[in-house]
Amino acid sequence: MSSDIERLIQQLAKLPGLGPRSARRAALHMLKRRETLMLPLVQAMTAAAEHVLVCAECGNLDTKSPCAICADPARDPAALCVIEDVSDLWALERTSFFKGRYHVLGGTLSALDGVGPDELRIPQLIARVHASQVREVILALSFTVDGQTTAHYIADRLAGSGVGVTGIAHGVPLGGELDYIDEATLVTALKARRDLG
């Protein structure tokens, strides 16, 4: 195999979700479709690499800072949703339900990986909440040990600030058949039961 093809496969295999086999398949696929697929992808990657930057306000990725969401006067400045990653922001935006603004932490606290508050966008979050009209901070973090540790840490830091701190609900997902739900989720759903009467 020529070194140009080998290098292409090696680089493609570094993408998440592509192993050596699917990287070979992707390389062959694009080499057969240079004009329709390979060059448009090169152009899209080059344009994104040049233009996309991190919003200084919330940590979102956009071609401008503040990003389109932070700059949108129609978004409620009183509700701030705290998430781990830009992918979570995209997931919430796809629902079109939340009309407030976001704050992307960039991960969760992790003793194991040596991630403290200053490695995340937590100091900026605290400053932002104190300096702005935020009335409610909604913590939409992973339902994992690290995610919930991070949620508790932020709630502690904001205690006494006069700002409401809420967390998204955990329980059985829509369409979730009880038989297939893990025990820890079932216990959580039972404990968080609501009065329907």
Added chain:
Amino acid sequence: MSSDIERLIQQLAKLPGLGPRSARRAALHMLKRRETLMLPLVQAMTAAAEHVLVCAECGNLDTKSPCAICADPARDPAALCVIEDVSDLWALERTSFFKGRYHVLGGTLSALDGVGPDELRIPQLIARVHASQVREVILALSFTVDGQTTAHYIADRLAGSGVGVTGIAHGVPLGGELDYIDEATLVTALKARRDLG
């Protein structure tokens, strides 16, 4: 989401094995690693798009034509292995077992998809066999209806040419537990049984 990011995701989602979700993940992954991943991948794609071409002799992809395999005097010119795709050539080369040369058809005959001999590299194969020192044509095509139709068609076209035409063996794969093998493969393996005495 900015249009630059959207376009990047759309283009990535056209790669085989990447759906919308994994394309979003790959886009985010590369936007966070511009210097170490995104730009090296752009460079690898650009170099491959510029330099890789189809070998006029065998249909392989390489940076020169004839390709490194066709031009290698150490490869046996008497044995020619016929395959559907460059990915099959890569798979056979990884075994380091076959020391002959290849001929890439570019697919199989398919009445359904309107693929006739002239849509494949079959006329070139016949001409190549007649013009060269090939003594054995090894058909390594898929064990599917279209693959085997193509094998029979090529064997017919080469009948009377004085060149031996063989096909790779079909049967139970290495490590294949009988219980998990489909019935058609089992019947094939039974019919092709060999004398061990």
